[in-house]
Amino acid sequence: MITSVRLGVRHWTRSAKPGPPREPPKPSPQPAPPLWRWLLPLVALIVLIVIVVRSVPSGRTPSLSYTDFVAKVGAGQVRTVDINDKGAVSGTLKNGTTFTSRIPVALDTSGLERQLRAEKVDVTASQSSGGGGGALGTLAFFLLPLVVIGGLFLWAGRRAARSMTGGVTAMGRSRAKIIEAERPTTRFADVAGYEGVKQEVSEIVDFLRNPERYALAGAKGPRGVLMVGPPGTGKTLIARAVAGEAEVPFLSVTGSAFVEMFVGVGASRVRDLFGEARKRAPSIIFVDEIDAVGGRRGSSRLGGNDEREQTLNQLLAEMDGFDQSTGIVVLAATNRPESLDSALLRPGRFDRHVTVPLPNQAERAAILAVHARGKTFADDVDWNVLARATPGFSGADLANLLNEAAINAVRAGGTVIDAKDLDDARDRVLLGRRETSNALLPEERHAVAVHESGHALVAALCEHADPVAKVTILPSGPALGATEQLPEAERHLYTESYLADLLAVRLGGRAAELVVFGEGSTGAADDLAGATSIAARMVREFGLSPALGPVGYASGSPQGLGTATTEESLQRPYGERTQRVVDEETARLVGQAEHRAVALLRAHRPALEELAGLLTARETVDGSVVLDVLHRPRDTQAPADSRAPGGPGTPGTTGGA
Template sequence: MRKNSQNSPENGNNNNFFNKNPIVVFLIFAVLIIVIFRAMSPDSGIGGGMNGGVNKNITYSELKSLINAKQISKVYIGQTTIKAEAGANTIYTVKKVEDPTLVPTLEAEKIPYGAYNESNFFTDILFSWVIPLVIFFGIWMFLVSRMQKNVGGGILGVGSSKKLVNSEKPNVKFSDVAGVEEAKEEVMEIVDYLKNPDKYLRLGAKIPKGILLVGPPGTGKTLLARAVAGEADVPFFSISASSFIEMFVGVGASRVRDLFENAKKEAPSIVFIDEIDAIGKSRSSSPMGGNDEREQTLNQLLSEMDGFDADKSPVIVMAATNRPEILDAALLRPGRFDRQVLVDKPDFKGRVDILRIHMRGVKFAKDVDIEEIGRLTTGLAGADLENIVNEAALLAGRESKEHVEQKDLIEAVERSIAGLEKKSRRVNPKEKRIVAYHECGHALIAEVTKGARKVTKVSIIPRGLAALGYTLNTPEENKFLMQRHELIAEVDVLLGGRAAEKVFIKEISTGASNDLERATDIIKAMISMYGMSDVAGLMVLEKQRNNFLYGQTIKDYSDNMAQKVDEHVKDMLAKRFEDVVNTLETYKPAIESMVKALYKEETIEGEKVREIIRNYEEENGLPSRLVPLKDENNEDIEEAKHKEE
């Protein structure tokens, strides 16, 4: 952003003092006013301070007597009156008499004397009201003017976006962005246009004025926008949409105008508005009335995007949101944000590339397997991966290691997914036994059920706020759809903990409360939203809608249907629980082996779980129910390992 003359280095020091210390400046000027007022006061004579004592009226003869008695310290002679000080607190006022002997008498008695200007109605009004009010008003206008110049306009600068806008030329390049290759391809033509606009203008092409980056939190929308500006080497104006909104109506619109005015001065440039749904929410989505300030801000944004000519002053507006469904239709029409770019969570290759980027500058051991970490972090966004790398470096630094090791990365992944390990939490032997069987029940069902997510680790070390143990399940690949058997498999895994308590402990505990809640929700969704039961057929009973106050699930079915749904959920949970119990009865010795290993090591890896199950099946001649692990290319990981060996 261009620097105004008021912020130039020549007067920067003065500006900083006035801008940073307005109260100090005000006090200094107030003191000066008092000094000036006192100096200009009519009663300020040679001795000054005459108005501070007790004033008494006496006759001229009495004054002469006091002078002769040496009780007068100072005398002030006016045009019609004489004032005499007797000590520090008494002032005598005398009507003046033409007496040529007064001055010689004062000189003989060595009493200081002088003249003073007598006050009248006009001077009282002038010095008591007019002059102080004028000076105070001048100071107030001066301070207001300084504040306006400092923040760029408005009442005390409240309508300006200058202090809210981050203006820079980013050093971020496309090489610093990974996991969103398709999104990068979509915005590359923006970079080419900003660098070589004639190539497009010659053909009559018009570049999109607005690009909306849509995706879950942490996927790199802001980073991608900065990379566009960095590659094009143009100014980058970034602001959060919530910064436009103030309690005063019209302030947001003023800030929008100010933002675009600055961007046009620096054209070609990029304006980036983060979380645009804060001002871009649909104006028809509020049945109880709208927000005038937000709507005025949105209207001004729409007007500004229509008002500039992209050919003469190329300003590209980029915005980010994770709630595109609530944006106003006028914002998304052609000519405004007419292009939406999906910035989604990365796949396996993208996660590996992101990890490599964030591992720059961090000292890692040579045996670190980035691909294993990539498989463990399925479903995580770029921000999560950055946090994992940083957390691993912190863990290694805490132990004074020279390099970050693989186990540090794995521990960082577990912290991100399951929470902080609570080694200090003491669990009594009875509860430890319950937790061990509970978690082993989850793990075994996950390994022998088709469609379930395979086990990465089983632990009876408490983590997070309330978990006394955990089973870490990670999918072998990114999944965007789930089939019916996969949902049922997830229900079976959730019921595995309660079933293990029934089979081995012979008494159930409260540890399965969250498992039962999630299992119930899955079955209800299968019935009411996914059309996967005979109860409602293909009829959708529940809809996800964005309400004025809340994002609610709207239920639209009769009480009779609700009773049928409840009965079906109850029956299906009972049937799935019975099947899980039968499976655990079949694999009882394998569960006991897992529990024994857990008691010894407190944590066992998924490979150890599979080894115990495989050995039990081979010893008892059972057909293997283990589902082979698959990688991102749907290839058998175990088979690939054997081939390498």
């Protein structure tokens, strides 16, 4: 069963207004490059050229085989011979030409030596140089790698030095995104709903536009405005709308951008942020998720606590230090106001706290109309009906709903979105993907139909319960079936009668199983958990138990902003004896709700069996079918054997309170 009470947010659009072109900043003169930047590559190039030139032979010298060399010696044609230690021979002939040759290593050269002496050839000996470049080439061969390595180390050192000077300075600069007043993007007219919030922050716009009016009256504008609301309620876009209406620069930064691993960097960024705001005054500073840096000091946190506290101290000092006549207003947003430091919330820093609530039914209709731009809808789509069917939806949820509906329309082969596409998209958002492969056994299918019929009939029979909109036994997500109820109007207060009916509807599925099959099943697990939670709050928080009396123990979690942590939930403000009374009264309320649901279904057993049969055949019926079955005269009701051929099934429902 679905009782949708999810939280929602507003949605808005942005209209871009082009401003006058800005002159590009003049480039600053570049300093002359240092000497080593061009000298080092030049030296390396010269050394490389020398090596190449020295290694290339100066002329073409003929190479003789050893046999030809010996023959020329015997013919008396050789004038000089130079032999090195590796057997390489070079020399000149008597006609002036040069030659080279090589003596085989394993060859006996005593005969060659006698022949050279007999021909009176000038014989010299030398040692091989090991390279073709001589002494200079050898020197260059060893120096070149050293020069290259030294150049790399020098370049890395210069780069590290620049990082330690300019880099640290840049690290301490603020990471705020600056949007100049010449091109504001958002106005109050672009924000759907939020009329109360707009009226409350409009004074900031008037102060930024006409500060002299407040000065004449001796009034001071607010230093800071803290916007509190559930996640995604549009606090950032409302701050942009304030800047757009006031036509002032908007400096936006997140709270986590101040905190770094280096001590002092966050405080430096805070100083730089307020310095930029002073240069552009009047201006708006917007700090999103301020709880990341503005948490209570002295709280036990792991790592980075000193840096966070230094950043917070600098933020407090800056908010005290700037002159209000300059027209600087600090806007901040958070969904955890209970975690902020008390010094940050006092008057003189954040003077005003603006609550950004969730959208009501009329605002959801306006948000849907905004998201509908650019899409084609059929004539059967009514935004008021859809807004009524989406209580607690946020702007992002509504945008996702319309997008899912458009996807459904395209999947069906069309481009026009109709009411069925929106209904299927709503089921997808609330229940999850439709499990077409999750085939149920015949007895399970009938058990799910009985379970959901119990929810629907009890909801129709209870005076204060919300009307039934749809009943289905098609599996979606973890649920094997669902009963959807839509409230007729937006509820803000819940009476004891309404809560009692809500408990009975929750347990209607289990009661139907007890009436038809004589035993319960695991399909009522979510229903029991939801009913137990509601009953416990009735006893512990709402004072609706005569045994405990008009005493309320709040859970300690912020209203609509989040859930209590495990540590908070373990710190109960009452003892074990009170807890025992709470448990007993919770069990009593749940038991009474089950007995009431069983009695209602036994009194309308034929309607239960007929509705279960219709669900088994059709899989989905709307609320009008439930009312028709319930109000049909008894003598025309078709009796049916609703007992399944097998054992109990495993129906599943989805519920939420």
